[in-house]
Amino acid sequence: MHNGYPIAFIERATGISRETLRIWERRYGFPAPARDAQGDRIYSQGDMDRLRRIKRLMDQGHRPGKLVPLGVKALARLEVPARTEMPEVAEGLEDFLTLLRRPGAEGARDWLRRRMAREPLASVTTGLLEPLTRAVGDAWAAGRLCVHEEHLYSEMMSRLLRGAIDALPPGTGPTILLTTLSEERHGLSLLMVEALLRAEDARCINLGVDTPIPEILLAVERHGARVLALSFSRAFPRRRIGPQLTALREQLPAGCQIWAGGGGMAHCKPLPGIQVCHELPDATALLAAMGATEVG
Amino acid sequence: MHNGYPIAFIERATGISRETLRIWERRYGFPAPARDAQGDRIYSQGDMDRLRRIKRLMDQGHRPGKLVPLGVKALARLEVPARTEMPEVAEGLEDFLTLLRRPGAEGARDWLRRRMAREPLASVTTGLLEPLTRAVGDAWAAGRLCVHEEHLYSEMMSRLLRGAIDALPPGTGPTILLTTLSEERHGLSLLMVEALLRAEDARCINLGVDTPIPEILLAVERHGARVLALSFSRAFPRRRIGPQLTALREQLPAGCQIWAGGGGMAHCKPLPGIQVCHELPDATALLAAMGATEVG
DNA sequence: GTGCACGACTGTCCAGGACAAACACAGCAA
DNA sequence: TTGCTGTGTTTGTCCTGGACAGTCGTGCAC
Numbered sequence: 001m002h003n004g005y006p007i008a009f010i011e012r013a014t015g016i017s018r019e020t021l022r023i024w025e026r027r028y029g030f031p032a033p034a035r036d037a038q039g040d041r042i043y044s045q046g047d048m049d050r051l052r053r054i055k056r057l058m059d060q061g062h063r064p065g066k067l068v069p070l071g072v073k074a075l076a077r078l079e080v081p082a083r084t085e086m087p088e089v090a091e092g093l094e095d096f097l098t099l100l101r102r103p104g105a106e107g108a109r110d111w112l113r114r115r116m117a118r119e120p121l122a123s124v125t126t127g128l129l130e131p132l133t134r135a136v137g138d139a140w141a142a143g144r145l146c147v148h149e150e151h152l153y154s155e156m157m158s159r160l161l162r163g164a165i166d167a168l169p170p171g172t173g174p175t176i177l178l179t180t181l182s183e184e185r186h187g188l189s190l191l192m193v194e195a196l197l198r199a200e201d202a203r204c205i206n207l208g209v210d211t212p213i214p215e216i217l218l219a220v221e222r223h224g225a226r227v228l229a230l231s232f233s234r235a236f237p238r239r240r241i242g243p244q245l246t247a248l249r250e251q252l253p254a255g256c257q258i259w260a261g262g263g264g265m266a267h268c269k270p271l272p273g274i275q276v277c278h279e280l281p282d283a284t285a286l287l288a289a290m291g292a293t294e295v296g
Numbered sequence: 297m298h299n300g301y302p303i304a305f306i307e308r309a310t311g312i313s314r315e316t317l318r319i320w321e322r323r324y325g326f327p328a329p330a331r332d333a334q335g336d337r338i339y340s341q342g343d344m345d346r347l348r349r350i351k352r353l354m355d356q357g358h359r360p361g362k363l364v365p366l367g368v369k370a371l372a373r374l375e376v377p378a379r380t381e382m383p384e385v386a387e388g389l390e391d392f393l394t395l396l397r398r399p400g401a402e403g404a405r406d407w408l409r410r411r412m413a414r415e416p417l418a419s420v421t422t423g424l425l426e427p428l429t430r431a432v433g434d435a436w437a438a439g440r441l442c443v444h445e446e447h448l449y450s451e452m453m454s455r456l457l458r459g460a461i462d463a464l465p466p467g468t469g470p471t472i473l474l475t476t477l478s479e480e481r482h483g484l485s486l487l488m489v490e491a492l493l494r495a496e497d498a499r500c501i502n503l504g505v506d507t508p509i510p511e512i513l514l515a516v517e518r519h520g521a522r523v524l525a526l527s528f529s530r531a532f533p534r535r536r537i538g539p540q541l542t543a544l545r546e547q548l549p550a551g552c553q554i555w556a557g558g559g560g561m562a563h564c565k566p567l568p569g570i571q572v573c574h575e576l577p578d579a580t581a582l583l584a585a586m587g588a589t590e591v592g
Numbered sequence: 593g594t595g596c597a598c599g600a601c602t603g604t605c606c607a608g609g610a611c612a613a614a615c616a617c618a619g620c621a622a
Numbered sequence: 623t624t625g626c627t628g629t630g631t632t633t634g635t636c637c638t639g640g641a642c643a644g645t646c647g648t649g650c651a652c
Contacts, residue, residue: 007636012478013508018636020603026639027602038611040636063646065601103519104501106466148503148515151475155504162455163462170402179447182308185481203400207444208451212309219444223399239603239645303605314605316634322608323633334642336605359615361632535614535634 004034004042014051015235021051028068050075056141059234061267093135100149109156121164122199122284125192130280133157133188154188161191171203174290177225179207179216181244186233189262193229193283200287213244217251226290227257229283232264241268249273259286300330300338310347311531317347324364346371352437355530357563389431396445405452417460418495418580421488426576429453429484450484457487467499470586473521475503475512477540482529485558489525489579496583509540513547522586523553525579528560537564545569555582 007018021041025031031051033041043051053075054067060080067075099107116124136153139145176197178190187209194204205223207216220228228248232241241264249258249272260268261277270276277283303314317337321327327347329337339347349371350363356376363371395403412420432449435441472493474486483505490500501519503512516524524544528537537560545554545568556564557573566572573579 017603019605022637023603038636063601064603101518104471104499105519146511146514148507148511148518151503151507151511152501152515155502159458159462163459166455166459175400205400205448206451207447211444211447215442215444215447218442219448222397222444223401313634315636318606319634334605336642359632360634533634 004044005048007033007041007043010043010048010051013048014055016051016055024064024068028065030068046072053079061238093132093139096132097136097139097145097149100153105152105156108153109160112156112160116160116164120199121168122196125161125195126280129157129161130189130192133192158188158191161188161195165191165195165198165204168198171198171201173200173202173287174226175203175205175223176227176229176287177205177207177216177220177223178229178231179211179219180209180231181216181236182210182212184231184233184236185209186231186235186262189231189233189280190229192280193231193261193277196280196284197229197287200284202287213248213251216248220252220256225256227259227286228252229259229261231262232260234263234266236262236264238264238267241265242271245271245274257286257290259283300340301344303329303337303339306339306344306347309344310351312347312351320360320364324361326364342368349375351531355559389428389435392428393432393435393441393445396449401448401452404449405456408452408456412456412460416495417464418492421457421491422576425453425457426485426488429488454484454487457484457491461487461491461494461500464494467494467497469496469498469583470522471499471501471519472523472525472583473501473503473512473516473519474525474527475507475515476505476527477512477532478506478508480527480529480532481505482527482531482558485527485529485576486525488576489527489557489573492576492580493525493583496580498583509544509547512544516548516552521552523555523582524548525555525557527558528556530559530562532558532560534560534563537561538567541567541570553582553586555579 005013007021010016010021011018021031025033031043031047033043033047036042050072053072054064057067057075057078058064062078067078070078096108096111099105099111102108112129115128118124119127133153136145136150140147140150178194180187180190190206190209194206198204205219205225207219211219216228219225230245241260245258245260252258257275258273259275259277261280261283265276265278268276275286277286301309303317306312306317307314317327321329327339327343329339329343332338346368349368350360353363353371353374354360358374363374366374392404392407395401395407398404408425411424414420415423429449432441432446436443436446474490476483476486486502486505490502494500501515501521503515507515512524515521526541537556541554541556548554553571554569555571555573557576557579561572561574564572571582573582
């Protein structure tokens with residue numbers, strides 16, 4: 001439609017850089033976009049769909065050389081089916097999505113509010129909000145949810161979480177600095193970790209997303225943080241995780257722990273001096289371990 | 297330091313694309329970075345400072361051809377001194393920054409909370425939060441504030457605003473959809489507009505930042521929005537504002553108004569069918585005008 | 593099975609050329 | 623003076639094709 005998309009649009013929509021797009025074309029013959037009168041690349045809707053699938057699979061650990069030559073069908077066969085490990089969430093998901101799609105979406109917000117009022121923050125976060133967010137992300141990735149619906153969900157959820165966190169009394173435990181590295185713009189899991197830790201009486205300082213490493217070092221020093229908690233989404237370039245964490249570890253004082261979590265850490269090798277949170281509750285466990293060490 | 301920065305780092309740190317950096321070097325002879333053993337560009341700290349000044353002045357409407365050949369001193373002379381139009385804010389600013397710099401920064405949050413509790417949301421937003429945010433932005437641009445301090449401020453402010461907005465009863469007036477276009481990631485002013493409009497009983501749906509145009513169209517239709525409110529920061533590429541707004545205007549139903557505001561709209565020509573909010577209270581006026589039209 | 597070396601893979605960088613859209617400005621008409 | 627229009631300049635983005643370093647996987651020797 002619209003006669004197709006220019007390369008800059010594809011770069012933004014897929015997260016694959018222009019240079020990579022051009023070199024794939026040169027090396028693998030895909031994508032092979034049409035050209036406009038001036039010789040500029042014009043990608044089709046089909047190109048974009050296929051590229052998005054490829055990117056998604058790359059985020060899960062596949063290598064481009066294997067994926068790019070594959071057709072849409074072969075790609076679809078590789079896709080991991082959405083996790084159904086949380087049956088209660090899975091069955092509630094469709095109802096929730098229906099509420100979210102209503103004009104105004106107030107029903108979805110009210111439903112979440114009621115659920116959050118009914119249970120302690122920590123348990124509702126691990127038991128409902130985190131699996132729900134993952135399910136919404138999967139639905140979006142599978143094309144069952146529009147971008148604007150996902151945006152609305154994110155905004156709604158981050159509002160509710162921040163409200164719930166601010167309603168807690170200020171923490172008195174160890175100070176924990178939360179943020180993401182440069183180019184990582186997914187902050188929801190950061191908020192969920194903060195909710196868990198604040199519920200355990202930690203003192204949390206959330207810098208939001210996209211903080212460069214030198215600034216993180218300054219902030220840790222400024223606030224006397226005992227822990228630096230970082231979140232990596234699946235879309236974060238994997239090759240950069242190791243080096244960046246190592247650089248941080250070298251430059252941070254030994255008295256400051258580093259906790260790393262999020263989907264991007266799933267396929268990551270263990271690194272010296274870095275605690276990995278594969279699941280959300282791991283953060284609570286790490287905090288408890290800190291307290292135990294201190295007492296002992 | 298660290299032997300200098302590669303081009304990808306400079307691109308992120310200054311917001312100037314690689315291609316532009318290279319073409320400036322070719323055309324104007326600046327920046328003229330050193331090269332590493334492999335021939336890759338290595339920019340100095342001085343290059344980065346000068347490029348940031350240039351970018352800042354470009355965001356204010358200057359053209360590159362005039363700026364790039366200038367030295368740091370000449371650039372500094374061009375800089376508009378920080379606005380002092382709000383003397384009460386200006387004098388309070390230093391105290392606030394001192395609070396913000398304390399470990400934990402709880403003093404800053406408590407101060408803001410007290411001020412917000414003392415006054416109605418609308419007046420505290422226009423009278424304090426907006427000028428304060430602008431002052432913080434200026435302080436950051438002038439290098440008087442670290443990135444991590446600015447991040448903490450943004451997170452704190454957006455938390456307080458969202459909390460205050462959620463505390464209001466749900467609106468019953470016209471539905472207003474708030475968001476920013478793709479690549480625009482500054483959402484604070486969106487929250488401030490939402491606060492003002494919700495205080496006037498509008499029904500607000502905030503999609504957050506970075507929503508592509510087709511998705512905006514879908515969302516307007518879905519929620520039956522009467523108004524689409526967009527915010528553009530000064531860093532938003534100016535050349536794109538006009539075409540994007542025009543495209544939206546053409547594709548949106550005539551019954552849906554478009555309001556555009558933020559620092560990026562300052563130097564923008566008037567466009568047919570687009571209401572420009574130069575100041576925050578303009579949004580309130582536009583809402584009032586809507587009500588009047590309806591009644592009349 | 594374990595470790596190492598080699599080779600393939602992959603993204604990012606380089607140079608230099610081209611063009612269209614935006615802009616500034618001069619010249620002219622009202 | 624004001625407003626418009628045409629022309630030349632400015633500016634960012636796109637193009638091609640080449641090169642290289644770091645990562646990853648494979649296969650061989652032990």
